[in-house]
Amino acid sequence: MSLFTRSRQLPDAEGEAVPVGGDTAATAAAGGTSKAEAAGDDSDRAEEAAAEPDEAAPAEATGDTAEDKRAGAPAGEEEAAAPQEPEDTTVEPAEAATEDRPDPAEPVDSPKPGWFGWRRRCPGAARGVAVGTSVLAGAVVLAALLLPNRIDRISLLSFLRMPVEGIVLACLLLALPGKPRRIAAVASGVFLGLFTVLKFLDMGFTQFLARPFDLVFDWILLDDAMDFVRESFGRSGEVLAVAGVIVLLIAVLALSTLSVVRLTNLMARHRPAAVRSVLVLGTVWVTCFTLGVQVGGVTIATKGNTEFLANRVQNVRNGLGDAKVFEKQAAADAFAATPPDQLLTGLRGKDVLFTFIESYGRVALDDPAMAPEMDATLKEGTSRLEAAGFQSRSAWLRSPVTGAGSWLAHSTFLSGLWVKNQQRYRSLTTGDRETLTSYFQKTGAWRTVGIMPGVRKAWPEGEYFGLDHIYDSEKLGYHGPYFSWTPVPDQFSMEAFQRLEHGRKNRDPIMAEIILASSHSPWSPIARMVDWDDLGDGSVFHEIKKEGTDPKKVWQDPERVRTEYRHAVEYSLDSLTEWVERYGDENTVLVFLGDHQPVPTVTAGDTSKDVPVTIVAHDQKVLDRISDWGWTPGLRPAEDAPQWGMDKFRDRFMTAYAK
Numbered sequence: 223m224s225l226f227t228r229s230r231q232l233p234d235a236e237g238e239a240v241p242v243g244g245d246t247a248a249t250a251a252a253g254g255t256s257k258a259e260a261a262g263d264d265s266d267r268a269e270e271a272a273a274e275p276d277e278a279a280p281a282e283a284t285g286d287t288a289e290d291k292r293a294g295a296p297a298g299e300e301e302a303a304a305p306q307e308p309e310d311t312t313v314e315p316a317e318a319a320t321e322d323r324p325d326p327a328e329p330v331d332s333p334k335p336g337w338f339g340w341r342r343r344c345p346g347a348a349r350g351v352a353v354g355t356s357v358l359a360g361a362v363v364l365a366a367l368l369l370p371n372r373i374d375r376i377s378l379l380s381f382l383r384m385p386v387e388g389i390v391l392a393c394l395l396l397a398l399p400g401k402p403r404r405i406a407a408v409a410s411g412v413f414l415g416l417f418t419v420l421k422f423l424d425m426g427f428t429q430f431l432a433r434p435f436d437l438v439f440d441w442i443l444l445d446d447a448m449d450f451v452r453e454s455f456g457r458s459g460e461v462l463a464v465a466g467v468i469v470l471l472i473a474v475l476a477l478s479t480l481s482v483v484r485l486t487n488l489m490a491r492h493r494p495a496a497v498r499s500v501l502v503l504g505t506v507w508v509t510c511f512t513l514g515v516q517v518g519g520v521t522i523a524t525k526g527n528t529e530f531l532a533n534r535v536q537n538v539r540n541g542l543g544d545a546k547v548f549e550k551q552a553a554a555d556a557f558a559a560t561p562p563d564q565l566l567t568g569l570r571g572k573d574v575l576f577t578f579i580e581s582y583g584r585v586a587l588d589d590p591a592m593a594p595e596m597d598a599t600l601k602e603g604t605s606r607l608e609a610a611g612f613q614s615r616s617a618w619l620r621s622p623v624t625g626a627g628s629w630l631a632h633s634t635f636l637s638g639l640w641v642k643n644q645q646r647y648r649s650l651t652t653g654d655r656e657t658l659t660s661y662f663q664k665t666g667a668w669r670t671v672g673i674m675p676g677v678r679k680a681w682p683e684g685e686y687f688g689l690d691h692i693y694d695s696e697k698l699g700y701h702g703p704y705f706s707w708t709p710v711p712d713q714f715s716m717e718a719f720q721r722l723e724h725g726r727k728n729r730d731p732i733m734a735e736i737i738l739a740s741s742h743s744p745w746s747p748i749a750r751m752v753d754w755d756d757l758g759d760g761s762v763f764h765e766i767k768k769e770g771t772d773p774k775k776v777w778q779d780p781e782r783v784r785t786e787y788r789h790a791v792e793y794s795l796d797s798l799t800e801w802v803e804r805y806g807d808e809n810t811v812l813v814f815l816g817d818h819q820p821v822p823t824v825t826a827g828d829t830s831k832d833v834p835v836t837i838v839a840h841d842q843k844v845l846d847r848i849s850d851w852g853w854t855p856g857l858r859p860a861e862d863a864p865q866w867g868m869d870k871f872r873d874r875f876m877t878a879y880a881k
Contacts, residue, residue: 359480363482382522411478437538442644552650572731575813577813582741582817613842618835619868631818641869661876662688663689669731676737699722703764707743712740713752720805848878
């Protein structure tokens with residue numbers, strides 16, 4: 223046997239040479255393993271090594287061959303002594319598998335080479351990084367499972383609980399074999415990331431709308447949120463906000479997935495210890511749950527994620543079935559069969575104005591920090607209207623929304639239906655349900671118009687609401703600046719209504735729906751009242767805006783936000799009452815109300831959805847028709863004044879003025 227032949231043999235377990243690339247027939251005759259069997263065994267080992275990559279690492283390339291090391295000779299000596307034959311570069315399957323195996327002389331726990339072999343050069347640092355990464359992965363998974371869906375519920379104790387979902391997931395991953403386990407780990411990581419994103423959405427919606435995110439109906443509000451950010455903080459603010467959201471989404475999904483996969487691999491490599499740990503944790507959880515163990519009022523053994531998910535699934539099911547419920551409600555209309563000449567007879571010849579004041583909620587009148595100034599504003603307004611010959615009655619309405627969603631409140635008030643989500647709004651505006659405004663149009667006794675300074679896009683729903691003509695922000699003749707989100711200051715909107723409709727001679731009675739938007743968040747900067755004769759085309763507001771506050775600075779301080787909110791509502795009320803004082807007459811009937819409570823930053827924990835509502839009239843007969851309602855005299859409703867659902871107003875109003 224030549225030296226070249228010996229150099230291609232491997233020692234067996236007894237130290238004897240076993241041919242690798244030699245005669246397979248001889249090997250079979252000697253009872254050895256065939257190349258096919260060896261290749262199959264090597265493939266299995268390679269697959270196991272791939273499934274558990276940290277158990278062994280390939281040897282780093284050197285100038286010595288494996289054969290040279292096993293023979294104990296310097297590299298190249300035997301080849302120099304061997305006959306010069308053409309080198310066979312063909313690698314047999316068994317040889318390829320053998321070359322992929324880790325070096326038997328290398329310790330099993332030795333670190334992988336890593337990038338540029340840094341793990342071999344710095345084994346201590348490599349081990350520290352590996353341990354630190356595993357700890358970080360565990361912290362990410364635990365934080366995602368324990369993260370509350372409301373900012374006000376986040377505390378240190380909320381992260382010191384034991385989530386049963388993590389224990390169950392660990393049991394599942396330990397029970398699965400290699401490939402299914404890896405697939406389940408990736409899927410679980412992605413789901414955990416999406417679950418965390420949903421919690422973040424809940425935080426945002428709770429902060430601004432005092433309710434969690436609705437998986438069925440709230441997607442449209444994300445577009446509205448972008449519009450709000452753009453109008454409040456500029457195009458650059460919108461771009462930064464969108465970029466931040468995208469980066470956060472990608473980061474959450476990537477971190478959660480990588481963390482679950484790393485922990486899964488760690489459990490697979492240390493399966494006995496992982497099984498014991500899961501059994502211990504499961505036993506502790508059951509014990510704590512059974513005994514109701516708490517620390518600082520926080521339950522240690524929690525199944526909050528399961529309950530959270532079950533509630534969301536139920537909400538989705540309810541949302542999908544809500545359309546049929548709403549359709550049945552919309553079909554019941556007490557006035558659908560009433561002849562037009564018998565509708566609203568008690569208001570014939572009157573100009574009727576339904577005016578919504580953005581975010582004018584009960585908190586403005588009840589909160590001790592705002593109530594004194596607001597009371598003074600309403601008291602002064604009441605006195606000035608009385609001096610002009612007007613009387614008023616006030617009460618409370620309960621809005622279907624809070625924080626935002628004005629159009630849902632408007633449609634609830636006008637339709638007599640509880641329009642609490644976007645699906646109901648779409649069903650309403652594509653159906654044939656009559657609204658308070660469309661009933662005025664149906665009589666033929668009023669010209670119906672809409673003053674909509676907040677409308678800056680096409681609004682096809684306007685036709686459904688029975689408005690003969692709509693004046694949006696582009697049709698009011700305003701050439702002044704925006705005040706954050708607000709396109710037109712309220713005083714100018716009221717003056718434009720006077721110029722375009724109310725002040726015209728030889729006109730028909732008017733029914734107007736007016737939306738006052740100056741009290742829309744972020745309430746900075748705010749317009750102020752000017753002499754009505756100086757309004758002109760609105761250019762006067764350029765200087766007023768320069769004098770105003772910066773919303774970015776205002777929103778750094780919740781107390782300052784509340785102060786600016788109060789100022790904005792006072793401005794809206796002053797614009798409305800001064801208009802009535804200046805332009806109202808014996809035929810003027812004004813109904814004004816808030817559409818919803820402001821955002822939780824202002825309400826500061828107040829969960830009420832009440833808004834003030836007031837009816838102002840010069841003709842005492844108009845107010846006599848609602849004398850049995852028990853409403854409070856003046857612009858400020860009493861604490862114990864009647865409180866109705868906003869959907870109840872339409873039918874009661876039409877009943878009162880149909881006598």
